[in-house]
Structures are given as C-alpha cells and as structure tokens.
Amino acid sequence: MADLIRFFLKHSRKAMIFSLFAGILSGASNAALLAVINSVLKGSGTHTGTVIWIFMALCLVLPVSRFVSELLLNKLGQGALYSLRMELCSQILSAPLRHLEQISAARLIAALTEDVPNITNAILVMPLFCINMAVVIGCLIYMSWLSWVLLMVVMVFMAIGIVTYQLPIIKAQKVFRLARQDSDAMQEHFRALTQGTKELKMHSERRCEFLNEILGMTAVSFRKNNIAATTIYSAASSWGQTLVFVVIGLIVFTLPKFEHINGLTLTGYAIALLYLMTPLQVIMNMIPSIGRANVALNKVRELGFSLTSQGDENVPEVSPPAPWRTLEFQSVTHTYFREGELNNFVIGPLDLSFVVGEMVFITGGNGMGKTTLAKLLTGLYIPEQGGIYLDGQSINSNEKRERYRQYFSVIFADFYLFNRLMGLPDRDLNDDAKKYLAQLKLSDKVSIQDRTLSTVDLSHGQRKRLALLTAYLEDRPIYLFDEWAADQDPYFKNIFYAQLLPDLKAKGKTIFVITHDDRYYHVADRIIKLEDGCVVSDRRPAHEQAPFQGDEDVATPAARVTTR
Numbered sequence: 001m002a003d004l005i006r007f008f009l010k011h012s013r014k015a016m017i018f019s020l021f022a023g024i025l026s027g028a029s030n031a032a033l034l035a036v037i038n039s040v041l042k043g044s045g046t047h048t049g050t051v052i053w054i055f056m057a058l059c060l061v062l063p064v065s066r067f068v069s070e071l072l073l074n075k076l077g078q079g080a081l082y083s084l085r086m087e088l089c090s091q092i093l094s095a096p097l098r099h100l101e102q103i104s105a106a107r108l109i110a111a112l113t114e115d116v117p118n119i120t121n122a123i124l125v126m127p128l129f130c131i132n133m134a135v136v137i138g139c140l141i142y143m144s145w146l147s148w149v150l151l152m153v154v155m156v157f158m159a160i161g162i163v164t165y166q167l168p169i170i171k172a173q174k175v176f177r178l179a180r181q182d183s184d185a186m187q188e189h190f191r192a193l194t195q196g197t198k199e200l201k202m203h204s205e206r207r208c209e210f211l212n213e214i215l216g217m218t219a220v221s222f223r224k225n226n227i228a229a230t231t232i233y234s235a236a237s238s239w240g241q242t243l244v245f246v247v248i249g250l251i252v253f254t255l256p257k258f259e260h261i262n263g264l265t266l267t268g269y270a271i272a273l274l275y276l277m278t279p280l281q282v283i284m285n286m287i288p289s290i291g292r293a294n295v296a297l298n299k300v301r302e303l304g305f306s307l308t309s310q311g312d313e314n315v316p317e318v319s320p321p322a323p324w325r326t327l328e329f330q331s332v333t334h335t336y337f338r339e340g341e342l343n344n345f346v347i348g349p350l351d352l353s354f355v356v357g358e359m360v361f362i363t364g365g366n367g368m369g370k371t372t373l374a375k376l377l378t379g380l381y382i383p384e385q386g387g388i389y390l391d392g393q394s395i396n397s398n399e400k401r402e403r404y405r406q407y408f409s410v411i412f413a414d415f416y417l418f419n420r421l422m423g424l425p426d427r428d429l430n431d432d433a434k435k436y437l438a439q440l441k442l443s444d445k446v447s448i449q450d451r452t453l454s455t456v457d458l459s460h461g462q463r464k465r466l467a468l469l470t471a472y473l474e475d476r477p478i479y480l481f482d483e484w485a486a487d488q489d490p491y492f493k494n495i496f497y498a499q500l501l502p503d504l505k506a507k508g509k510t511i512f513v514i515t516h517d518d519r520y521y522h523v524a525d526r527i528i529k530l531e532d533g534c535v536v537s538d539r540r541p542a543h544e545q546a547p548f549q550g551d552e553d554v555a556t557p558a559a560r561v562t563t564r
Contacts, residue, residue, distance in 0.1 A: 019072035020130050026065035027134020027279075029058045034275055035142045038268055066131060081120035088112060088300065091307040097380045098336060103306065106187035111303050114183060115296035122293030125286045132279035139272050146268045154247055154273070161243045165236045169287065172232040176295050179225035182218055189215045230288060237284040248273050321407045321477055324391050327354045327510075331386035334376055347372045347533035349386060356477070359501060359511040361521060361541075364530035370514045371413065373530065374482055377512065379405045409471040413482045413514075417463050417470075421451040424473050436472050440465040441492075461487040468500075479504055480512040497523050 036055055092100065092108060100108070144151045193200070193215065200207040251269055333348035347369040354360060362370050375381040376388070379401045387394050388404075395404040421429065430448055437443045442465055447454040456463060464484055471479060485493045497520040504511055513524070521527055521541045529537035 015072050015076045019069045019076065022065045022069035022072065023128075023130025024134040026062055026069060027131040027136075028138050029062040029065065030131070030135045031138020031142060033058050033062070034139065034272065038142075038271055069130065077120045081116060084116050084119065084300070085112060088116065088304065091304055095307040096382060097375065098382075099307070103303075104188065106191060107184050107303065110184050110187045111300055115300050118289075118292050118296040119300065122290055125289055128282060129286050129290075132282045135279040136276060136283070139276050143269060143272050146265050146272075150251055150265070150269050153251065154269075157243060157247045157250075161239075164239065165284075168232045168236045169291070172229045172236075172288075173291050173295065175225050175229040175232070176291055179222055179229065180295050180299060182222035182225060185218045186215070186222060189218055229291075233284075233288045233291075237281065237287075319403065321403070323356075324407065324477065325356055326389075326391055328352070328389045328392075329376075329386065330389065332376060332383045332388060333385040334372060334381055335384055336372075345369070345372075345533060347376070347530075348383075350376075350535060352528070352535065352538070354510065356510055357505065357508055359505050359523065359525045360513070361524040361527045362512060362514045362530065363516065363518075363521075363527060368530045369533040370530055371482060372533070374410075374412070374480055374512070374514060378408045378410055378480060407476060407478045408480055409474040409476040409478070410480045411464065411467045411471055411482065411484055413486070415464070415467050417456050417467050419453045419456045421448070421453070421470065421473060424451075429473065432473060433469060436469045440469060442466065442469075461489070461492070464488070465492070477508075478510045478512070480514075482514045483516075484513070485515065485517060493517070 033055070036051065036058065040051065088111060140151070140154075143154065189210075192210070200210055248270055251266060251273075329350045329352040331349040331351060333346060333350070335344050335346045345367075350373070362373060364370055372381065376383060379388070379395060382401075387396060389395070390404055390407075393400070395401050421433065429451060433448045434443070437446060437448070442462065445455070445458060445462065446466065453466065456466065458466070464487055468484070485496045488496065497517065501511060501513070501523060524541050527537070527539055527541055528535055
C-alpha cells in the first residue's frame with residue numbers, strides 16, 4: 001500500500017494529497033452522521049435548529065467530498081496509466097536489441113497489457129479505501145467518547161484481528177506472484193497459439209499436447225494460484241467479520257457482569273460496531289486488488305531496471321546522414337546464446353571494408369551468422385570486441401551509433417509492416433508512393449490516403465513489396481535486404497535482381513543483400529560467404545553469366561504468377 005501511494009505521489013503529489021483529504025473528509029462526515037443520529041435516538045440531544053443544520057451540512061459535505069476524491073483520483077490514475085505506459089515503451093525502444101530479445105516479447109506484452117492496468121486500477125479504489133478508513137477512525141473516536149474501557153477491549157480484539165489477518169495475507173501475496181509468473185508463460189503460449197494455428201491444425205497429436213499439456217497445464221496452474229490466493233483473502237475477511245460479532249457479544253453479554261456500564265453506552269457501542277462492519281468489509285475486499293497492484297508494480301520496476309541496466313540508446317534527435325566514403329569492421333566479434341544448443345554462437349573476428357556505391361551479396365548456410373552480421377552492420381548489435389568505423393570514426397557511443405543507423409534502410413526477414421508512412425518527409429509523398437505502388441504491381445490492391453495504407457492484409461510476398469515501398473521512400477544512402485526475394489515468384493524475383501537493385505546502385509546507393517539465389521550472383525560487385533560466423537570467402541563474381549530473364553510462362557503479364 002505504501003509503495004502504491006509513493007508511486008502515485010511521484011506522478012502528482014498535489015492531486016493525491018487533495019483527493020486523500022477529500023476521502024478522509026467524506027469518511028469523517030459519515031462517522032459524524034452516525035454520532036448525530038445516535039445522540040438524537042438516545043434522547044441526549046433534541047431536535048434543535050443547530051442539530052438539524054449540522055445534520056444537513058454533513059449530508060452535503062459527505063457526497064461532495066466523495067465526488068471530489070473520486071474525480072481527482074480518477075484523473076490521477078489515468079494520468080499515471082499514460083505516463084507509465086509511455087515511460088515503459090520509451091525504455092523498450094531505448095534498450096539494446098539483444099537485451100530485448102533475451103527478455104522475450106511475452107514478458108513485455110504482459111507488463112504493458114496486464115501489470116500497468118493493475119497498478120492504475122488500484123488508484124480507483126483509493127477513494128473508497130480512504131472513505132472507509134475515515135469511517136473506521138471516526139467510529140473509534142466516537143466510541144472512545146462513549147467509554148474508554150470498552151474502547152480498550154475493542155482495540156485489543158482489533159489488534160488480534162489485524163495480526164491474524166496479515167499472516168494469511170503474506171501467504172496470499174506469494175501465491176499471487178506465482179500466478180503472475182503463470183501469466184507470463186500464458187502470454188508466450190497465446191503467441192504460439194495465434195502464430196502457429198496452421199501447424200496445430202495440421203497435426204492432431206501436436207494440437208492435443210499443446211492444448212492439454214502446454215497451454216492447459218499453465219492455465220490450470222494460473223487458475224489454481226488465483227483461486228488459492230482469493231480463498232485465503234476470503235477466509236481472512238470472514239474471520240474479521242466473525243471477530244466483530246465476538247466483540248459485540250463480549251460487550252453485551254460478558255462485560256456488564258464485571259463493569260457497570262449503562263444500557264445507552266452498550267447500545268451506542270453495538271450500533272457503532274455494526275456500523276463498522278460494512279467499511280471493514282469494503283477495506284478487506286480491496287486488499288486483493290491492492291495486492292495484485294503491488295505485485296504488478298514490483299514486476300514493472302524489475303522490468304524497467306532490467307531494460308535500463310544495459311544502457312540507454314535513446315538519443316532525442318540526430319542530424320541527417322552526411323556523405324560517406326568507407327565503412328570498416330576491425331576485429332569485430334559478437335557472442336550470444338542459441339536456444340537448444342550447449343555452446344554460445346560466436347561471429348567473428350570480422351575484418352571487412354566497404355566503399356560507397358558497392359553492391360555486396362552475403363551468402364552462407366542457415367545459422368551461419370548472416371542475420372547477425374546484418375544487425376552488427378546496421379548498428380543494432382554492439383560489438384563485444386573490435387569496432388565499426390565510418391570514414392575512420394568509431395561509432396562506439398550511443399549518439400554516434402544512432403546517427404550511424406540513419407544511413408540504413410533495412411528490410412529484415414522477420415520485418416514488421418506499419419500501416420502508416422511515418423517519419424518521412426511530406427514533399428510529394430503520396431505521389432511518390434503511388435508511383436512505386438504501380439512499379440511493384442500493387443496499385444489494384446493498396447491505396448494511400450493521408451500517408452496511411454488502405455490495407456496490409458496481403459500475402460507475405462506482397463507485404464514484402466510494401467516494405468520495399470517504405471524503403472524506397474526513405475531514400476537513405478545504404479540499403480540492406482535480408483532474404484527479400486525468398487517469398488517472391490520468379491517474375492518479381494527477376495525484377496528485384498535485374499531492375500530494382502541496379503536502379504538503386506545507379507542512384508549511388510550502397511546495397512547489402514543476404515541471399516541464396518546463386519543464379520543472380522553476377523549482379524553483385526562482391527560476394528561474402530559466411531560459415532560458422534567467419535568469413536570464408538570474399539570475392540568478385542564472374543560476370544560472363546547472362547542476366548536471368550525468367551521462364552517463358554512468366555515472361556508476359558498475362559502469365560505472371562504472384563505469390564499469395
């Protein structure tokens with residue numbers, strides 16, 4: 001509870017203090033109404049004008065203060081939700097790519113979609129918590145005015161109730177943490193379910209094992225832990241409610257035998273204790289959501305610390321890329337763990353140099369380090385040893401690395417296609433985009449309005465052509481294509497190698513192409529081959545091979561086959 005209050009105070013101290021004050025005022029008004037009503041019923045007071053005005057004033061203060069408290073805390077909660085999400089998203093974008101890959105997307109998604117709302121939802125119960133706490137405190141003050149002796153008895157039993165309530169609550173918090181770990185695992189299973197639907201449909205044994213043993217077992221554990229935690233809370237809450245009646249019974253039936261207490265005082269205590277039951281029950285019912293919020297807050301803090309522990313790559317603004325001449329790798333190495341293998345994979349040491357205007361093909365078998373080289377080349381991975389130099393200047397700082405990345409337009413094999421053309425200059429953007437759509441044979445499927453694509457729900461090959469559209473519009477000095485042509489039909493594969501790449505080279509662009517298409521090697525200026533993370537060949541291709549023109553059945557537009 002204290003951690004949550006400190007968290008919200010950090011976002012808006014003034015709003016938090018005012019809202020808590022308003023909630024306490026509302027609860028105090030509630031308790032004061034009890035005292036006024038009980039005083040009139042006992043006959044110790046009269047229906048004077050003063051009492052009536054006090055009653056009316058309390059009836060007005062109570063709803064107004066409650067409304068103000070809930071309004072302020074609702075605004076505070078929504079503001080905290082916004083700032084916490086934006087802060088976490090900024091930390092994700094600022095963290096090194098390799099570290100994000102190690103954390104896993106499931107944990108990041110769970111934090112954004114589950115933990116952050118749980119934290120901010122806790123603020124919505126704060127007004128009720130404060131109001132009911134104020135009612136409890138107000139009732140205790142009123143009871144002390146009636147009889148200090150009886151108050152001491154009540155306080156002893158409240159102390160017993162608090163201790164016996166907190167012990168199971170500690171256990172419940174541990175169970176909630178286990179449920180939160182199950183939630184992370186379920187996010188990963190949901191990703192497998194949505195992305196692997198075709199594979200699961202095609203294999204009944206795999207589908208049954210996934211449903212019953214993978215997803216099912218995690219879901220059972222999640223259900224079991226949540227039920228166990230809420231059961232503990234319910235048992236503790238029921239015990240607290242029972243304890244109230246025990247106290248009432250002790251005061252009404254037992255204490256009068258040992259201590260002279262008048263009937264009016266006993267009646268006042270009985271009414272006050274019964275009146276306390278509802279706010280105490282409300283407070284106890286809020287404890288589970290506050291407990292979940294505490295667990296979520298700790299998870300978000302751990303994630304935020306993990307994201308920032310590897311450095312912050314966030315650079316507010318960098319200048320556009322300047323002309324360049326040479327790019328060099330000097331003894332560059334990078335190591336990372338490959339799932340399913342005992343040993344780490346090491347790429348390098350790499351000693352390579354490139355000049356402006358080159359077209360370089362990067363080849364090699366699967367798992368030989370081609371994509372890792374691409375991530376090093378584009379500045380997404382940081383070399384563990386050695387350095388990368390642009391025109392003799394090292395890119396070893398975050399600011400230099402961010403400026404260096406602006407030289408590249410990249411289409412990775414696992415690319416993501418945004419439905420909006422973001423971060424591009426406004427000049428003739430729609431006209432240029434329409435021209436490229438026509439060139440890529442997508443005009444009949446996709447249109448552009450206000451920098452937004454009408455659809456990205458296309459085949460994988462067509463989506464890659466849309467990604468190529470974005471790369472064209474970026475118009476950067478260096479292009480990198482990771483297996484771009486792998487999903488294209490023979491016609492577009494030929495267009496890519498025989499027309500698009502030479503056109504980019506004619507514009508002075510430097511081009512890196514990761515490819516297995518050996519029939520097009522003659523297009524390249526250099527061919528670099530990787531095996532086990534090392535360069536085993538860096539050669540010039542033989543140019544006597546004639547450009548591939550495609551088969552006869554795809555030579556004419558009427559016979560072209562588009563990947564779908």
